[in-house]
Amino acid sequence: MQFHVNGFRAGDPDVHAAAEAPVRVNGANGLPEKVDVLIAGCGPAGLCLAAQLAAFPEIATMIVEPKDGPMEKGQADGINVRSMEMFQAFGFADKVKRESHWINETTFWMPNPEVPGEIARVGRVQDVADGLSEMPHVLINQGRVHDMYLDVMRNSPSRLEPDYQLQVVDLEVDAEVSEYPVTVTLEHTAPGREGERETVRANYVAGCDGARSNVRRAIGGALHGDAAHQAWGVMDVLVTTDFPDLRMKCIVQSQAEGNILVLPREGGHLVRFYVELDKLDESERVADRGLGIDDIIAKAARIMAPYSFDVKEVVWWSIYEIGHRLTDKFDDVPAGQTGDRTPRVFTAGDACHTHSPKAGQGMNVSMGDAFNLGWKLISVLTGRAAPELLHSYSDERRAAAKGLVDYDHQWARIVSAPPSDGEGGMPRVQRQFIDGGTFTAGLTVQYAPSALTDDDRFQGLAPGFEIGKRFHSAPVVRLSDAKPMHLGHVIEAGIRWTVFLFAPRSPQALDDLCTRLENDPSSPLNRYRREGEDIDTLIDFRGVFQQGIRDLAYGDMPPLLRPGVGRYGLTDYEKIFCADVKSGEDIFDMRGVDRDKGCMVVVRPDQHVAQVLPLDADQELVHFFGGVFQMPDGG
Structure with missing residues (x-):
């Protein structure tokens, strides 16, 4: 965990410095007139999404909940291994492991x-x-999972807190307006204020408001099934x-x-x-x-x-x-209009798919929806990606939800059968x-080829890192301090992509690639980075070597893997790893990485593998990120 990068910080490292000026501005009634994202519902999907957005204080986020406070008991309880991997990215997997x-x-x-x-x-x-x-x-009380997301939110730079005793009752989207096109009608539920209504305008709305979702109803969505x-x-x-x-x-x-x-x-x-x-x-x-x-x-x-x-x-x-039900789309763009407009309203969790609790997937898949949506919204709202990126949310998550509903339909009947x-x-x-x-472990979701997920033409270089599926972590040892750890644990919730560079037996090809990536103006590291930003702001390159830690010298590593970061240009010592040859759990063997050729494994912010490439495939990498990011000037 790194937290002195911009100077010494005392106290709890999970408590970030508050933003100097909050971007959300409340009016006389205590509510803002405009927000970037309005989230309906403080369930697992809504809080997962809010926790991601909270790390970006430049994004005005509002999350509303009709209840008068956080959940304490009841509802879902099962956390599958995929969700635990996601919790690692948020920083509270160890806490869940201890309590559960x-x-x-x-x-x-x-x-x-x-x-x-x-x-x-x-x-x-x-x-x-x-x-x-x-x-x-x-297994753990859903309310405790909510608590952990709420802790992430309140400890974030934006100090985000839910607005309780408010619910979304309706919304309208003006497709002709580019700024704040969604007008949201909110209704108070506090004693003495029941029925009072107010409006807030938003750039985007996420309906995480359950099976009877008012957001889904407002965009014409319906649950179909049996x-x-x-x-x-x-x-x-x-x-x-x-x-x-x-x-x-x-x-x-x-x-x-x-x-x-x-x-x-x-x-x-x-x-x-x-x-x-x-x-x-x-x-x-x-x-x-x-x-x-x-x-x-x-x-x-x-x-x-x-x-x-x-x-x-x-x-x-x-x-x-x-019941087993699913909506036709997870956003507000009518069929046939995806080329003419981009989504402004999304549904997640029970608002777009319902099923039995028998397979223990409800909370898990709901959080998976939000984890997919969060980094895409942030990328668009911070100008890193074009709004067209948001089409991918419905495409990817509806397919995942359909797989859940189909499996649960079969499983529920077997459990109920004589x-x-x-x-x-x-x-x-x-x-x-x-x-x-x-399936019940949450590991069968595989996103289809798209602008965000490449085809499998180079899958043979690392068959254990299946393209479209989540990055299957394995043990490594960090070179700088000999710390044994899991490689996937370096991925943190946010918008940063990770590229793992697996070195061949002779590391010259990796050295040459790092030199080109660092110095070539067309490299995605240089093309999409804004003035004054660290080299790893958007894409984080990490090296993985076949040798043991005593067979390599840290000072001989490529400068790209030893970058200066932060306002002091301090060296980041945590980007180079070796196979865990001492324990015998060699990541190259465990994931079938080609020892003679090595490879690049490109991982999305939501931990899913986007590409496997040869180490000389610079242009393929440039082309791929050209479909993800936009130039700093918006071009």
Whole structure:
């Protein structure tokens, strides 16, 4: 972690110096007349987006929430390994790891063949297969995840805080206006002010306001799909029981009473139960049944037989109906008009896709939406990229959401189905769980070739870094101080791209490339950098060598990998890494990097691999970034 680059800083390094002058200007009513980005909703998508924007005080950001304060309990709880990798970029993955409950194994329970009215364990599997990620699958209260995003926001240069007790009720987009074309109608929800309305104009609006999204409605969007017509109850409880796997993730299928998902929660004692309740008629809604917490507890106790089940305290509960729905587009540009106008309004999370919680993907995919959108909005609003970049958000994230909805549709029905054996005697639900492991880990998202993601013509140089998928980190050792670490952890949330230069056995090709990149006026390092900016402001080059740390001399490394940064021109000592030959976890072997040729691996700000290139492919690199950035003068 680097924080003395512009002079000595005392205190908590996560607390950034406040911006000298806030860009948001409030009027007499306490609200601004204009903002760059207005975010509707303080759920995981809205807060993830706000946390990214907050690092840029030149962007006026406003996030509104109808509730009177932050969430404390309930709703989502599962954090897959992909989200944990994303949390690393925000700087709070270690905090989540310390507080959360780690899911290491999943057990499967079915009717006891000898006593069919009772359940018995029939299998157990490792929850996350070896080698998928350095991060664990964890469970933690969604409210704590919100807290961590809020900490990032309030510690940022902009000191961003939500505007509570305000909700978006409507908006209009004037496609003929270039500045602040979105007029947003806000409504107060505070006691005594209910129904009062005000307007704010915005350059962009992000609807992260849930399945009943007013933002989605205002741009003519609708959720399409189906419902399973099945009521489920969920409860967070403190319970005494002799069930032996209470601290494991469990999938329980009973003979006649239905099914349960058992999810141990953080803190050592709290447990969440997803409990199958009643089938619903085609025209019936779950509220029509009048079900309550007593029904959930009674049904859970019957399913868990012969084990005792005594609930001591109910922390939170809800009853819901499974639905699988998706919107046509995640922005406001009508079909057929993408060449004539750029997006101004976006939807994310439940506002554009809904599904069951069975696969544990809701919060994760919602945050993935925001992580994709955030760096693109910032790039456009800071003049680094043209507004056309924003078309890619709907294209990329709708495809990802469709994959989620399709998988969850299948998985939810298997979990709700009567218990049955599959091939080889393994329960069907266990086999499906194993087969879907990379999906539930969040690792199957692969963006299609586009201006932001190249084709696979050079994929053979590093097959372990799949183009379009997230950068699959691996252990390395930093040359300057011999620190063992994960290479992917150098990527931080923001707009900076990362290019990893994997050196061949003879490093001359890498040395020559660094010299050209540093000195050629057409290099993307020089072409898009503004006067006075550090050389790594937009593109961060990092070197990875095959030799051990004692076989290389730091002073012999290319100057591009030892740049002077900040107002004093201090050397950045953290850009050069070696294979971890001591532990045997050699990144070149683990990811199949060509040892004779080496390669470049270009990684987007959202941690997805954009390109794999030979070390002599300077012009390909220039061409690629020409489709991402615009010249400092806007040309």
